[in-house]
Amino acid sequence: VQLVESGGGLLQPGGSLRLSCAASGFTFDDYGMSWVRHSPGKGLEWVSAISYNGGSTYYAESMKGRFTISRDNAKNTVYLQMNSLKPEDTAVYYCAKEFLVLTTTGALDAWGRGTLVTVSS
Numbered sequence: 253v254q255l256v257e258s259g260g261g262l263l264q265p266g267g268s269l270r271l272s273c274a275a276s277g278f279t280f281d282d283y284g285m286s287w288v289r290h291s292p293g294k295g296l297e298w299v300s301a302i303s304y305n306g307g308s309t310y311y312a313e314s315m316k317g318r319f320t321i322s323r324d325n326a327k328n329t330v331y332l333q334m335n336s337l338k339p340e341d342t343a344v345y346y347c348a349k350e351f352l353v354l355t356t357t358g359a360l361d362a363w364g365r366g367t368l369v370t371v372s373s
Contacts, residue, residue, distance in 0.1 A: 253277040253362040255347050260367030265339060271332040271367060273347030281305065281325040284356035287332045289343035290366070299345070300332060303356045310356065337371045344368050 259271040273285070286301040300321040301310040309321050320333040330347055345367055348360040 253349060255349065255362060255364035257345060257347055257364045257367040260345065260369045262370045262372065263337060264373050265337060265371055267337050267371070268333070268335045269337065269369060271334070271345055271347075271369070273330045273332075273364060275328045275330070275347075275349070278349065278362075280328040282353045284350040284354075285321075285323060285330040286348045286350070286358065286360055287321060287330075287345060288348055288360070288363075289341075289345045289369075291340075291343035294340075294343075297343070298358065301356050301358065302330065304350075304354050308356060334369070337369075339371050339373075342369060342371050 254276045256274045282304055284303050287299040289299050290296050299312055299315055302321045302323050306323050318336045323330040347364050349362040351359040351361040
């Protein structure tokens, strides 16, 4: 299993960014996917999840209305569109794969190396 995140960067508060996660080494459209972030101040924090077919999406309360998770199973890629970014969104963002097929439980068994998002004026 390989998960490779991209799209991080430095931007000002209020800005937007789209993260991508390219997956390989498993049958992508059989598995739900999540985004999780880590920051020194807050530790590890679950951000969002999407079901194996994209039919269901889930968000942490503080991300609802600002972040949108999506996936393209033809491209084996999951995305996280982030809008109205705040300094407290500064973190390393990881994508992760569900442990069990066809579920979205948050039990994750494979992670990428992460991409850094820095929101600062």
